[in-house]
Amino acid sequence: MEKSLDLPGPIEVQTINSADWTVPLAGLLNLKSAAAREAHLTDHPEPIHIFAHVVRHPQFGTYLVDTGVSQQLMDDPSGHGVSWVVRTVMPLDKIEMRNSTAQILARIPDGVQGVFFTHLHVDHISGMPDIPRAVPLYVGRGESTQTSLLNAFVRGTTTKLLEGKADLQEWSFRPDEGHKGLVVGDVVDIFGDASAFAISVPGHTPGSTAYVLRTPRGPILLTGDTCHTRWGWEHSVEPGSYTADQPTNRKSLLLLEELVRRHPAMDVRPGHQY
Numbered sequence: 001m002e003k004s005l006d007l008p009g010p011i012e013v014q015t016i017n018s019a020d021w022t023v024p025l026a027g028l029l030n031l032k033s034a035a036a037r038e039a040h041l042t043d044h045p046e047p048i049h050i051f052a053h054v055v056r057h058p059q060f061g062t063y064l065v066d067t068g069v070s071q072q073l074m075d076d077p078s079g080h081g082v083s084w085v086v087r088t089v090m091p092l093d094k095i096e097m098r099n100s101t102a103q104i105l106a107r108i109p110d111g112v113q114g115v116f117f118t119h120l121h122v123d124h125i126s127g128m129p130d131i132p133r134a135v136p137l138y139v140g141r142g143e144s145t146q147t148s149l150l151n152a153f154v155r156g157t158t159t160k161l162l163e164g165k166a167d168l169q170e171w172s173f174r175p176d177e178g179h180k181g182l183v184v185g186d187v188v189d190i191f192g193d194a195s196a197f198a199i200s201v202p203g204h205t206p207g208s209t210a211y212v213l214r215t216p217r218g219p220i221l222l223t224g225d226t227c228h229t230r231w232g233w234e235h236s237v238e239p240g241s242y243t244a245d246q247p248t249n250r251k252s253l254l255l256l257e258e259l260v261r262r263h264p265a266m267d268v269r270p271g272h273q274y
Contacts, residue, residue, distance in 0.1 A: 001187050001212065004194040005263050009214020011195050012056040015269055016104055018068030018127065019050040020096040027242040028228040028272070035235040048229070048272035050095070050123050052104050053222055055213060060191050061113035064104075065211055065222055067127025071100040073161075080129055081160020082122065090122060101127030111135075116190075116198070118224025118271065119143055119205040120158050121242075128161040137166050140200060141173040141182055143207025171209060173200040181206065181248065185255045201226045201256065203249025204239060210256060218265045225271040226252050233257070233270050 026043040029036060052068030073080045077092055104127075105112065114136040118124055120143055162168070173186045186200040199210040204225045211222040225242070226249060227233045236257060238250040260266045 001189070001194070001197050002259075002262065004214065005212065005219050006265065007214070008216045009195045009219070010058050010193075011213045011215050013213050013215055013220050014054040014056075015274060016052050016054060016068065017049045017098045018052050018101065018104065019098055021048050021050055021123070021272075022046065022094045023048060023090075024241075026240045028239055029232050030238050030240045030246060033237045035237050039235070046229070049274065050126070050272070051269075051274070052099075052101065052127065053211075053269075054104065054108065055116070055196070055211075057191060057195065059193075062108050062110065064112055064115045064127075064131075066118055066124045066224075067115060067131060068099065068101040068104055069095065069097060069123075069126045070129040071097060071102060072129040073126050081157050081163075083157055086122060086157050101130035105130060114138060116209075116211060117143070118210065118222065119208045120162075121205065121225065122157050122161070124225075125158065125161050128165060131165065133165055135166060137162075137168050138198075139168045139170055140198070140202075140205075140207025140209040141170045141175075143170070143205060143209075144168050170207070171198045171200070173198075173207075184248070184252050199256070201252035203245045203247075203252045204243045206244070208249075208252070210252075212259075212266075218267060219263060220267045220269060221256065221260065223253075223256060223268065223270050226256060227270045228272045230270055230273045233268060 022045045025046040053065035055063045117139045171188045174183045182200045182202045188198040190196040197212045201208045201210045213220045243249045
């Protein structure tokens with residue numbers, strides 16, 4: 001991957017703010033970290049965004065990385081499987097729509113050839129009511145089958161949002177030596193032409209995936225929720241209570257930061273702030 005990263009690539013990427021949201025900072029950042037304590041950070045409502053990234057390849061077509069938010073889901077959350085428990089912890093009433101998934105898709109005349117998920121938390125798949133049934137869906141290995149407390153908490157909602165859609169296809173990341181997780185930093189060449197890469201970054205969820213995309217203006221890194229915030233990226237602080245496995249999340253975060261240090265022209269786009 002790295003041999004080609006600093007060369008101009010063919011991909012165009014548009015990051016679209018689908019919705020504004022406000023959530024507790026303690027979920028987004030590990031406030032017990034040394035950097036957060038030194039900065040005297042305390043929990044408070046933190047403004048974030050819910051993104052959809054439009055990825056255009058000149059030969060293979062247009063894809064989404066994550067889905068944004070469907071207005072259908074906002075109008076009838078329970079009808080789309082968002083349980084009252086999930087709505088209590090993830091307050092949808094604090095979401096302000098900017099560009100619904102349907103509006104984003106309407107601006108892609110030829111439609112999308114697939115959706116690449118960073119992971120399957122509800123805020124990253126909440127545009128699924130607008131995604132056509134036949135569109136292929138791609139996810140990190142084990143993301144849909146591994147269990148964790150957070151994954152179990154939202155599993156019913158996730159299942160409902162994916163119901164009736166295409167089967168999930170997994171990136172072929174290698175398992176670690178103990179077969180208890182995935183190799184941190186394993187890479188898949190998505191199109192086989194060194195233009196787009198999926199990177200295994202487990203921790204936030206078992207199959208979390210980051211994406212590196214080579215554009216004419218240089219490489220772009222989509223961290224997913226391996227890092228939610230700009231401050232977290234700049235201070236090497238992993239997410240807080242929203243993450244399933246903080247030590248592994250931190251390992252994945254540091255791997256991405258080392259990658260960017262080797263390729264300083266890379267445009268870094270954290271999961272919820274840009």
